[in-house]
Amino acid sequence: MPEDWGGKIPLVPISAKEKIGIDQLLDVLLLVSDMEQERMVANPNRTAVGTVIESHMDPGTGAVATVLVQSGTLHVGDVLGIGDTFYGRVRAMQDWKGDNTKEASPSTPVQIIGWKMGPTVGDVLEVVKDEKTLKKVKMTGKTNRATEEVAGLAHQKPPEGEEDKKKMLPVIIRTDALGSLEAILGMLDTIKHEDVGVQVVGKGLGNITDSDVANAEAGGAKIFGFNVNVVSMAQQLARDKAVDVRTYKIIYRLFDDVLAELRKMLPSETVLTELGTCEVLATFRKVDGGMIVGCKGREGKIVPKAKLRVSRAGQYVGEGEVLALQIGRSEAKEVRGGQEFGLQYKGRTKLEVGDILEAYSEERVVRDLVIEGVTRR
Numbered sequence: 001m002p003e004d005w006g007g008k009i010p011l012v013p014i015s016a017k018e019k020i021g022i023d024q025l026l027d028v029l030l031l032v033s034d035m036e037q038e039r040m041v042a043n044p045n046r047t048a049v050g051t052v053i054e055s056h057m058d059p060g061t062g063a064v065a066t067v068l069v070q071s072g073t074l075h076v077g078d079v080l081g082i083g084d085t086f087y088g089r090v091r092a093m094q095d096w097k098g099d100n101t102k103e104a105s106p107s108t109p110v111q112i113i114g115w116k117m118g119p120t121v122g123d124v125l126e127v128v129k130d131e132k133t134l135k136k137v138k139m140t141g142k143t144n145r146a147t148e149e150v151a152g153l154a155h156q157k158p159p160e161g162e163e164d165k166k167k168m169l170p171v172i173i174r175t176d177a178l179g180s181l182e183a184i185l186g187m188l189d190t191i192k193h194e195d196v197g198v199q200v201v202g203k204g205l206g207n208i209t210d211s212d213v214a215n216a217e218a219g220g221a222k223i224f225g226f227n228v229n230v231v232s233m234a235q236q237l238a239r240d241k242a243v244d245v246r247t248y249k250i251i252y253r254l255f256d257d258v259l260a261e262l263r264k265m266l267p268s269e270t271v272l273t274e275l276g277t278c279e280v281l282a283t284f285r286k287v288d289g290g291m292i293v294g295c296k297g298r299e300g301k302i303v304p305k306a307k308l309r310v311s312r313a314g315q316y317v318g319e320g321e322v323l324a325l326q327i328g329r330s331e332a333k334e335v336r337g338g339q340e341f342g343l344q345y346k347g348r349t350k351l352e353v354g355d356i357l358e359a360y361s362e363e364r365v366v367r368d369l370v371i372e373g374v375t376r377r
Contacts, residue, residue: 017252042106047127048072052119053109056177057206063088063118066111067104067125074104078127080115086131088116118205121178166195167265170221171258172202172212174228180251181205184226187255193369196262208245210234217241222261224254259369268364275359276300276337280351290320290346295357297337304333306359310349320347322359 001007010028014021033040054066067074080087091114095101104110119125175181181203188198201219202212208223208230214237216223223238225247230238238245248254282294295302308320325332326342335341345351 040107042071044073044105046072048074048078048104049124049126050074052121052123052125054177054179055119055121056175057118059207061113063115064111064113065115065119066109068109069104069106071106072127073106074110074127076102079130080112080125081128082119082123082125086116087119087125088114090114118178121182166193166197168197168199169258169261169265170199170201170219172216172221172223173200174204174206174208174212174223174225176205176227178205180226183251184224184254187251188258191259191262191369193262193266193367195267195367196265196369198258198262207231208234208247210237213237213241213243213245216243216245222246224248224258226251226254262369263366266366266369268366271363271365273361273363274300275306275361276302277356277358278302278335278343280353280355280357281340282353283351284342287344290323290344291351293343293345293351295341295343297335297339297341298356299337300359301334301336302341302343302357302359303361306361308345308347309358309360310347310351311356311358312352312354317355318347318349320345320349320351320357322346 002009002011004011010032012021012025012028014025048069049071050067050069052065053068056064058064074090074093076090076093078090080090090112093101093104093113094111095104096109101110173181173184175184185200185203188200191198201221202215204212207228208225210231210233212223213234215221222244223246225245227249228247230245230247234245237243246254246257248257277298277300278295279298280293281296284292284294286292302322302325304322304324306322308322309316310318310320323344323346325335325344327335327339332341343357345357351357
């Protein structure tokens with residue numbers, strides 16, 4: 001329970017986007033480690049156990065993962081197992097400074113090279129004697145759930161039948177690391193709207209390839225890459241097939257571009273704004289598609305290009321538009337209640353003395369996108 005609610009867990013607000021809270025978080029971590037020092041005990045002499053905290057594909061070395069050693073000591077050459085599966089052998093390790101190291105003691109994060117297959121963030125690894133004696137790691141139910149959740153990286157889909165009602169933006173996401181992929185999919189899941197949504201038709205780690213481009217063309221999808229490159233063949237194919245491929249170094253810019261694409265798909269609404277009313281005092285002459293009339297403002301304002309409703313004896317009789325306004329011999333941009341003026345009217349309804357003209361404006365606006373309770377236009 002958080003400290004503010006009477007518990008013992010400190011909370012520190014942080015934001016990578018706003019660049020706040022990191023120093024405070026580090027201070028709190030140091031404080032908690034000092035206070036809990038007696039309880040934070042690990043055996044450095046047993047075989048190593050640790051948790052994968054970051055994983056990505058490197059074009060030169062293949063699968064690379066950062067592991068936090070929680071018990072025992074990890075050595076170069078150790079056989080790595082996750083669950084009951086052989087995952088490789090430690091060929092090389094680098095510490096947090098990027099220096100090569102041959103061993104890692106408890107509480108040490110190290111980047112490991114030598115994976116047979118890429119592990120998933122949240123996986124718990126255990127060093128074993130060899131492949132034949134590989135045993136399953138006994139993880140808690142909570143760890144299992146966390147591992148399965150990250151491993152699936154499941155983008156939340158709309159309920160069945162809802163996609164048929166929505167306009168969906170199909171996308172393919174490629175990132176350099178599992179953590180980045182999880183973050184992006186999580187951000188996409190915050191987009192809530194009854195008319196549009198995002199459909200992730202493909203996702204993965206590593207550079208954008210011609211296979212991604214071919215899949216995007218087949219599904220009408222856009223490709224969004226984060227901290228990855230587009231291989232030369234894929235670039236040429238994307239140009240030939242007119243596939244939209246974009247890469248980013250800042251995750252929020254990727255997210256904002258997805259929102260921009262969704263806004264283009266949103267149906268617009270017509271918003272009517274009442275402006276004012278006037279009364280026809282005299283009719284002068286007909287012009288193409290309308291006539292010239294003398295009016296007196298009653299309330300509000302009348303402006304050129306305003307739409308008009310025509311009422312006669314309290315009954316609606318037609319529609320029209322203000323083409324121009326004139327006071328005396330001068331053109332007017334606006335007239336208000338109490339002023340007398342000339343009005344060039346366009347419409348099928350023939351105006352008569354005593355008619356009431358109600359002026360209003362029409363504006364096409366795009367509906368809002370709701371993101372975790374925040375609206376964005």
